[in-house]
Amino acid sequence: MRKMHRLMALIVVLILLAGCAQPTAAPAAADPTKASVPATEPAAPIANTPEPVLTEQEEWLKAAGLGDYTPEAQDWASIEAAAKVEGTLVVYSNSSRVATAAEAFAALYPEIKIEALDMGGADVITKVREEQNAGAFTGDVWLSAGGPDIVGEFMPAKYLWKFIPDDLAGVIPPEAQDPIVTTSTEIFGWVYNTELNDTCPIDNWWALTDPAWSGKIYIKDPMNSAEDLGMLISATTHADELAAAYKDYFGTDPVLEEDTPDAGWLWLKKFAQNSPVGTPGGDETVEAVGSLGMTDSYIGWLPLSKYRTVLKGEAAFAPCETLNPVVGVQKRNYVAIINQSPHPNAAKLFVKFILSAEGFAPWNQVGQYSSIPAIEPIADALPFADLKVWNFENLFVYENITAFRDFYALNLLSK
Amino acid sequence: MKSMNPGTHNPARQPIFALLRRFFRWLTTPHVFLAILMLILMIYLIVIPLGRMVETTLTVQKKDLITLKGVAEGDFTFYHWTRMLFTKISKIILYAPLRNSLVVSAGATLFAFFLGAMMAWLVVRTDMPGRNIINNLAIVPYMMPSWTIAMAWTVLFKNRTMGGTPGLLEYLFGQGPPDWLAYGPVPIIISSGLHYYTFFFLFVSTALISIDSNLEEAAAMMGASRARILRRITFPIILPAILSGFIMTFSRVMGTFGGPNVLGVPVRYYTLSTMIRSTIKIGDTADAFVLAIMLILLAMISIYINQRAIGTKKSFETIGGRGLFIRKTNLERWKMPITGLVVLIQFVIAVLPLGLLLLNTFMKSSGEYSLSNLTLQHWIGMSDPNFNDGLPGIFRNPQVYKAAWNSIRLAVVASLLTAILGVILGYSIVKGKNTWLAKVIEQVAFIPYVIPGIAFGAIYISMFARPVGPIPALYGTFALLVLVSVAKNLPFSSRTGVSSMLQVSRELEEAASIAGANAWRRFYRVIFPLTSGGFISGFLLTFISTMRELSLIILLVTPATQVLSSLTMRYTENGSEQQADAVVILLIALIMIGNLLVGRFKKGSLQKGLGI
Incomplete structure (x- = not known):
């Protein structure tokens, strides 16, 4: 009993001490918040203008x-x-x-x-x-x-x-x-099921906007994955190549819309409107597109490192090597x-x-x-x-990811 | 208390002195003193981090400089709030997901309530066979990663929307289930309800144990029907526990990500938690914090409603000075059907997922169900380059032992502290009922529950990176992990503390007072022992959630403080799915051992406590 008494007393004292310590600590703790913001700023100017005293x-x-x-x-x-x-x-x-x-x-x-x-x-x-x-x-x-x-x-x-x-x-x-x-570098690209097809059932990025493939395209949800969204954004920077591919596919020049300044934006808009199915991760995309013994053919967006499941004999898919303009994006x-x-x-x-x-x-x-x-x-x-791929456009993605996420979400979710 | 001696002081003569004395008397009232201590502690651990979040939403971030012209980083702005609340994307990023979150949370809570309360009643108050097993299995779903039940659901109900090979139902009947049954709100409600019914089970069973059956018998003798007794006596008594369960489950489902990610995203059914995560991932922290604050506001509203409900309805003190008598209801001819139903439910939500997980760890390659595919490689195998990138079985891997030890250490220390704080919080909230102080600490204690773990972690880095006053730089130490786990889990223990404290009769404290016990003695000799049920529930919930926690501590761990849950992430990413499953099983086994030990340590009071 006495032990219990002491223990409780100790706990109370400890809490008390902690309590006493905090009122003084609390305002001080708030300081780094303010301090932390300028702390990053002086670093830049100081480095630019050398002074005798080193930072x-x-x-x-x-x-x-x-x-x-x-x-x-x-x-x-x-x-x-x-x-x-x-x-x-x-x-x-x-x-x-x-x-x-x-x-x-x-x-x-x-x-x-x-x-x-x-x-x-x-x-x-x-x-x-x-x-x-x-x-x-x-x-x-x-x-x-x-x-x-x-x-x-x-x-x-x-x-x-x-x-x-x-x-x-x-x-x-x-x-x-x-x-x-x-x-x-890591290659991400469009893949197809090799049990059901001899070659890739699509030959052009614009086929991904075709209603025939609506709800049949699987990608790690770009809403939840900055990396996959960034790859799609990187693709849109190749507006000229996408415009040429458009002409190959539809036979006409792309018809731009009010909110799509170039063929890149247009592709992303039409792609989002074509109900691509978001998956929690690459493994689920492999399962959706490349499982053994499937009956329907789908298209998926995957890091080609997932091809090791194919090498192990657990899945059957391959990259669309002849896709116009490119297979995918490398990061x-x-x-x-x-x-x-x-x-x-x-x-x-x-x-x-x-x-x-x-x-x-x-x-x-x-x-x-x-x-x-x-x-x-x-x-x-x-x-x-030697697959033909685009590069991940770091700066463009950094500056535009919010705008593109909003744009993608609007087209994906408003019907 | 302060109105007890109104006549003894003379305001005219010594106004300041008297005021001081009154203030001192108020301050030394145990529940006031404790409440103030808790408030100070929580200001540091919770309010300041929350303040940081609010501050972030109101300042120009580095990234905003791309869109906003003529401002500097750190300037005050309403940009994030207007952007999230009043632009064309608001509907998609905020309002529609918010509506979905409300629907899913309300549905799952209702479902969890029926399931949890029913199970609790069956375990505590009936003579159903196998109650011990049921009691132990009831917390299994909560131990498992939140996506396991969602995953199990897709195995069964998957249709062509998700591509791949047919789900089990389509395989059996040749026809896939409709989308509404396979994805979206209905399956999210069911899977989340199954996953989180543990709250209702724990709270309601704790409350039911403390009801003296004499109360009900008295009513029965006066001719009340069984339904009437349930409605007029049992239900009102356990109401605080139900409301606690309601808040915990509701907010938990609001904040949960696993289920909506697996079952909602394929049909573009996004919830607020998915959107917060999505916004954090693209680096718009301030926007994400606006969404998170909306979530916090919702939770505060639900607590406010809860406080009103308990405030207007009288709560009942059921632990009196007399002996406790619990009468078991004889289920008679319903015994077998009800037992069968409970066994079935538990089989589906606890045994089956656990069994599948376990089975997976014995397979060389996942999904191939042949005898030759069985192996112990993932458990005790030597390093083999053909398996798991050359990782040895988990029992041969020193990293696993180290991580397991860290997990246990963290969980035990954090839950012990949290549980103690929880009882103190419960005491100060209940004894100070309807005072502003009690209301404030009750609200504040709940906030961490809905702050996204990753945001919490990020803020703690900046708060504890450097020494502040007497507090040394804690970043990179084990102590910081403990601190953040305690803060994050205070809601659990304060809820359990409140619901158990609500039932302790004032007469006991008064009796002790008459016998000469001072306030502190009363607290730890009378109140504390009587609320040990709440203490243990608080301990267990914190223990379980700390063992599983990942996003909260991922930014704060260093290799030396690596824990088991981060190992599962590493193995999953590596494609070593079975290895990850083996670690999950190990984690669950450790939690179960912890559960048993707690029972043993308290001389079986958890078992006895749950009426077995």
Whole structure:
């Protein structure tokens, strides 16, 4: 009983203490909100107008040898030595395969404790943004997609820093170095059921707007997936090619409407009005389009990495290789060092590793291709390596995604 | 209390001193003191984050600069509110989804009520066989990921709208079910109702246990019919519990994403929760917060109605000084049919999905039902490059052990704290009934329930990234996970705290008072023990939801604090579906063990508590 008494007293006292602490804490806690907004702003002007006194960020850049302080030549012996002193590394990634890569890295450098965190791509974006805003510099390496936010927000705000191992600077194609290094490209495209069809039942993007395919097109719901919506938006930037395809399909020039300034918008409008069926994810799209033993033919939009289910004999689908104008869209995954990372040398070591054949191995699969030409795709991936695709238009998507989401929703949902 | 000694002070002589004394007396009243403590705690954990959300909706965001000209980031603006509320997209993004959410939530709540209350009554108040098993199975649906029942539904009722191979019904009858049965509101209502009836079950059974059957017998002796007793005695007594269940289920379904995503999206039936998620995903956080605040407002309205309902209807204190006597109703000739029905329902919502999940973990490749396809690879297999990208079976994977330990640690610490806070909240709310303070803390305690988990997490990063006053920088620590879990789950424990506290008679406290016990002693020697049922319900609900929680903590976990639920996400994304299922089974097993241990620890009071 006395014990109980004491325990309760202790709890009450603790709560009391907490309670006493909070009134003073509460107003202070509100400060970072206000502080956090300007905190990001001074970073930009200060970096532009060099002053004798270095900012925290500049100190870090200088110590890490990044940004304006990038040395002429990289001294990998000293980077490795410094990395081992740092002893830890935190990687944020959109891919579960990062765990396999981290194991391989840990085997190479047992002195460095690597913590690879796999989140959804959207969560990587939010986490890094919040950490940077709050000044809680925790993550070291960005290994994720998020092109629109990288180009539109993170690079201008200096949340990420580009790092290329010097032996790769001449190897990685220029477009895969801007604004930060691309680790891999992933192809998304239109697919059909190969049990029911010898070739793709559609030959043109405008067939997707044909009432004959109404309710028979499956796509990870663009309303819920910024990535898939972004791909459709990227497609609309190719208005000329879509206009030419229109002429091939209908025999006339596209008839633009009031709310569709070009053939790209027109395609998206007609596509949304054709009742595409949103699925929770790629696996459901595979099930809808490519299950074994189906009787009806459908079209689906999928990352070609899902083709591994076909290789395993669990599904039957293939990309519409001859689709006019292209099969699909490719997106990029990036690697960069996060601003004011606590372990910049370990981060550099990891970037170098992830750009090696060994580091890329977990991602070397069908539908995914290293940005380094020397790293050969696996045999099963070769047939798709030369598919004609459009690029993911990062900046355009960043600037227009809200407008397009509204536009897509209006056409999808108002009948 | 403050009106007890009106004659002792003389306002003319020592007005300030007397006022101070009155204020001090008011402050040292246990329920007032506790209420103020809780209020301070909740201001920090809940109100400030909510304030941040509101602030975000009213300021120009970086992304808005693309559309808005002549403003700077951080400027004050009504842009997000007008955009969400009064433009041509409002109908599609806000109003239609809101209507759908209301329909689905109301339907699911009603359905869950009938199911939960019926089960609770059968378990607590009848002699139906197998009540122990039913009691244990009743919380299984709530433990499972919210999409499992929705998925099971599509297996059965899927039609050509969703492509692929025919569903079971179409396979059997050659004719697919109509769209209204396969997708949209009807299946969402049914699957959500089945998933969340646990709230009603737990609350109503806790309330039923505490009813002294003497009350009903007295009525029976005076000639009241069974229906009349139910209507006039039983029902009013358990009304607070029902209303708690109503609020919890209603708001939970409002905020749920899994079911609407699987069953609504294919037919373009969007709910507010789907739209919030969609808007967060495209990076329009401020717009998403406007929608989330609408959701919070709705929840506040429903609590207000609840407060009015309990306020006008008298609540009943059923735990008196006399012995408690629970009489079991003999079901007689209905015993077998009712038992059969309950067994069937539980089979469909608990045993079947769990069984399918379990079966899946024993299959080499999913969906192939042959004996040669059976394997223990996903459980105890060595690493094999042909399976799960070379991941070993979960019992050979040190990561799984580490994550499991983290999950358990987090869930136990968070639920213990939450449950204690819940009893204190319940006490201050009930004893201070109808005072502004009690009303405010009741409302505030409920807010986290409807704040989207991901928003909560994002705000906590910025709040706890740096040391503030005596509080150190908590970002990246285990403590922050505990803190956010406690805050998010306060609604559970405050509801259970309130409903159990409502039944404790004032006479007991008065008796203790006469016997010389001071307020604190009364609280922990009389009140606390008597509300242990509520304490345990609060503990269990928090325990379960913390074990399963993902979106709340995903932004706050670091590899060192990785938990089981994030492993399931990793495996699912990896395409290692069976591995993910194995982890879900492990999670459910851990929750069940936790449930049993709680019963054992309290000397079987959970079992006894639920009338078995």
